[in-house]
Amino acid sequence: MAAARPLRESPSDADAGRVPGIAEIAATPAPAAALSKSAQAIAGAYLRKILTARVYDVAVETPLELAKNLSRRVGNQVLLKREDTQSVFSFKLRGAYNKMINLAPEALQRGVICASAGNHAQGVALSARRLGVRAVIVMPVTTPKLKVDAVHALGGEVVLHGDSYSDAYAHALQVEQAEGLTFVHPFDDPDVIAGQGTVAMEILRQHQGPIDAVFVAIGGGGLISGVAAYIKALRPEIKVIGVQAQDSDAMIQSVRKGKRVTLSDVGLFSDGTAVKLVGAETFRVARALVDEYVTVDTDAACAAIKDVFQDTRSILEPAGALGVAAIKQYAETHRLKGKTFVAITCGANMNFDRLRFVAERAEFGEQREALYAVTVPEERGSFRRFCELIGPPGSAPRQVTEFNYRISAADQAHVFVGISIARRDEAEKIARHFERHGFPTANLTGDELAKEHVRHMVGGRSALAAGERLFRFEFPERPGALMRFLSSMHPDWNITLFHYRNQGADYGRILVGLVVPDKDSKALATFLATLAFPWVEETDNPVYKLFLN
Numbered sequence: 080m081a082a083a084r085p086l087r088e089s090p091s092d093a094d095a096g097r098v099p100g101i102a103e104i105a106a107t108p109a110p111a112a113a114l115s116k117s118a119q120a121i122a123g124a125y126l127r128k129i130l131t132a133r134v135y136d137v138a139v140e141t142p143l144e145l146a147k148n149l150s151r152r153v154g155n156q157v158l159l160k161r162e163d164t165q166s167v168f169s170f171k172l173r174g175a176y177n178k179m180i181n182l183a184p185e186a187l188q189r190g191v192i193c194a195s196a197g198n199h200a201q202g203v204a205l206s207a208r209r210l211g212v213r214a215v216i217v218m219p220v221t222t223p224k225l226k227v228d229a230v231h232a233l234g235g236e237v238v239l240h241g242d243s244y245s246d247a248y249a250h251a252l253q254v255e256q257a258e259g260l261t262f263v264h265p266f267d268d269p270d271v272i273a274g275q276g277t278v279a280m281e282i283l284r285q286h287q288g289p290i291d292a293v294f295v296a297i298g299g300g301g302l303i304s305g306v307a308a309y310i311k312a313l314r315p316e317i318k319v320i321g322v323q324a325q326d327s328d329a330m331i332q333s334v335r336k337g338k339r340v341t342l343s344d345v346g347l348f349s350d351g352t353a354v355k356l357v358g359a360e361t362f363r364v365a366r367a368l369v370d371e372y373v374t375v376d377t378d379a380a381c382a383a384i385k386d387v388f389q390d391t392r393s394i395l396e397p398a399g400a401l402g403v404a405a406i407k408q409y410a411e412t413h414r415l416k417g418k419t420f421v422a423i424t425c426g427a428n429m430n431f432d433r434l435r436f437v438a439e440r441a442e443f444g445e446q447r448e449a450l451y452a453v454t455v456p457e458e459r460g461s462f463r464r465f466c467e468l469i470g471p472p473g474s475a476p477r478q479v480t481e482f483n484y485r486i487s488a489a490d491q492a493h494v495f496v497g498i499s500i501a502r503r504d505e506a507e508k509i510a511r512h513f514e515r516h517g518f519p520t521a522n523l524t525g526d527e528l529a530k531e532h533v534r535h536m537v538g539g540r541s542a543l544a545a546g547e548r549l550f551r552f553e554f555p556e557r558p559g560a561l562m563r564f565l566s567s568m569h570p571d572w573n574i575t576l577f578h579y580r581n582q583g584a585d586y587g588r589i590l591v592g593l594v595v596p597d598k599d600s601k602a603l604a605t606f607l608a609t610l611a612f613p614w615v616e617e618t619d620n621p622v623y624k625l626f627l628n
Contacts, residue, residue: 114315115367117367118311121363121364122307122309125304125364126308126309128269128273129277129305129308130280132177132273132276133176134172134174134176134177134274137166137176137202137205138172138277139166140281141164141278142161143282144159145157145158146158146386146387146390146403147390149387149390149403149407153411154410154417155406155415155416155418155419156418156419157420157422158420159390160281160423160424161424163395163399163426163427164393167198167201167205167233168198168201169201169351169399169426169427170425171202172205172206173202173275173278174199174202174266174274174275174301175193175199175205175206175265176205177270177273177274178263178264178268178270178271178274179191180210181270187210187212190212190214190258191214191215191261192216192217192251192254192260192261192263193214193216193251193263193264193265194218194250195216195217195265196218196222196226196244196247196298196351196353197225197227197230198351199266200216200218200226201226201229203216204230204234207235208233208234213260214235215235215260216230216236216237217238217239217247217250217251218230219246219247221242222239222350223428223429224430225428227239229428238250238251242347243344243345243355244265244354244355245356265299266300266301266304266358267300267358267360269360272305272308272361275301275302275304276304276309277305278305278306279293279305279309280309283313283314286419286421290317290419291415292320292370292418292420292421293310293317293318293319293422293423294320294322294401294402294403294406294420294421295319295320295423295425296321296399296401296425297323297352297365297372298327298351298353298354299354299361300330300358300365302425303361303365304361304364306319307319307368308364308368311368318370319368320369320370320371320409321365321372321373322372322373322401322402322404323372323373323401324346324349324352324353324380324397325374325375326345326346327342327345328342329341329357330361330365330372331372333366334362334365339356339359342356343355346377349377349380349401351396351426351428352401375405376444377440378441378444380401380404381397381436381440382404382444382445383400383401383404384400384437384441385438385445394429395427395429396426396428396429399426400424402425403424404444405422406422440530442480446500446502447499447501448498448499448500448524449498449500449506449510450481450529450530451497451498451510451520451521451524452493452495452529453493453494453496454491454520455491455493456517457486457488457490457491462492463565463566463568464516466565468513469496469498478498478499479497480498480499480580481497481580482495482577483495483538483577483578484537484576485538485539485576486574486575486592488543495529495534497534497580506522506524507522510522537578538578538626538627539627540626540627540628544594546594547592547593547618548593548616549620549628550590550593550607550614550616550617551588551591552564552588552589552610552613552614553587553588553613553614554589567606569602569606572594572603573593574591574593575592577592
């Protein structure tokens with residue numbers, strides 16, 4: 080694959096895989112998958128602008144890399160267009176610079192202003208520094224601190240306003256008028272669209288073989304407009320598929336209704352695509368040239384971030400991973416094998432503190448963790464019997480990812496349990512397995528309340544835990560280790576509290592509340608003394624006394 084390197088403005092005839100000149104393109108017969116005349120006109124008009132776009136003063140040609148592990152898993156060749164490797168970790172500097180370099184000198188010297196959720200802001204700030212002009216950047220207050228700090232570092236003057244891009248945009252227009260600045264739109268501008276279209280120019284040069292579809296994340300629509308225009312002008316047989324977050328699907332709703340739709344609010348996880356209203360020009364272009372649209376949820380985006388990390392050791396922001404998430408979903412939905420798909424990994428400006436959430440939710444996005452609420456009778460041996468069902472004797476033990484329990488009633492207990500699964504259809508099969516053996520079960524795998532809140536809230540004080548002693552254990556995270564730990568406890572010991580969560584470390588942590596009969600006090604001491612795992616008694620811990628006892 081091509082390494083990241085600056086491009087010359089006009090590749091020579093000797094260049095392998097060079098971009099054809101405008102005259103050559105005009106003389107080339109149209110491919111079989113011909114466009115309508117109106118679509119041809121739109122693509123043709125943008126083709127010249129893209130071929131002559133000025134982007135390589137600040138941008139580099141980014142690699143088109145094979146995602147080997149992901150390709151093997153989905154049964155299709157998945158290529159990643161690594162726009163996350165630009166100097167500002169996003170494609171946005173292409174359009175910003177192309178717009179600014181084409182401004183009239185007097186408009187440029189007045190200084191520029193933009194509204195952005197972060198990536199366009201960095202592109203404008205970098206371009207302004209390169210061109211020696213002032214840049215004022217209005218950003219939503221919800222913008223990750225990483226992006227705000229990056230704009231400051233590039234010399235941009237940051238103004239925080241509103242909860243979304245649309246709120247910041249309205250305020251930026253007011254500042255533009257008040258200070259006489261020149262507005263640089265993040266997407267709804269032909270020069271910006273043309274700059275973003277150079278991404279597609281590189282893709283077609285870097286991979287001249289068959290491409291079945293290119294998947295492009297959509298916020299306001301600048302990137303997909305440029306990509307679709309270039310691809311449809313030269314290779315209309317390649318599908319261009321737009322991808323939006325389920326809670327920020329302004330383009331999809333607009334295309335369906337035939338007019339631009341303003342969303343009342345947008346989700347903020349994929350902040351780079353959190354746009355309430357797409358551009359007038361981007362709507363016109365996308366409506367004519369984009370073949371299909373796909374929405375993906377938060378869990379799928381988190382799983383895609385993990386997929387890209389496993390192949391590249393790079394961490395994308397949510398918007399940057401939408402294309403990868405869509406490829407997985409699209410290939411599974413349509414049962415496709417042996418195809419070639421390209422995902423534009425369009426950004427990597429991710430706050431480090433969001434990684435905890437991403438890692439946890441990735442398991443759901445991959446359909447590799449199932450959650451259950453299981454009712455267990457409060458009788459001797461029932462807890463152990465249920466644990467044996469999780470890893471039936473003679474079978475490979477299932478990996479328990481979470482186990483939360485607090486005694487709350489004299490006759491039955493409610494256990495919150497997470498189990499790793501290999502296929503999504505396993506979740507319901509496991510639930511039925513528990514039911515057949517007398518444990519009423521609710522499958523919570525798709526329940527947002529359970530995933531986001533309840534899993535962290537199981538517990539509290541209990542009047543039934545008199546005489547409880549609290550222990551904290553650590554043990555190696557190996558298949559079956561948790562089940563072996565549970566089975567080593569005496570069946571007559573009453574487990575009044577149990578909390579375990581697999582955090583992906585090499586060791587697991589368990590918090591256990593026990594009520595042990597006086598006759599078994601020596602057996603408990605022997606159990607603790609001979610246990611191969613580190614342990615600490617926490618019965619006198621003030622936190623335990625305040626919240627759990």
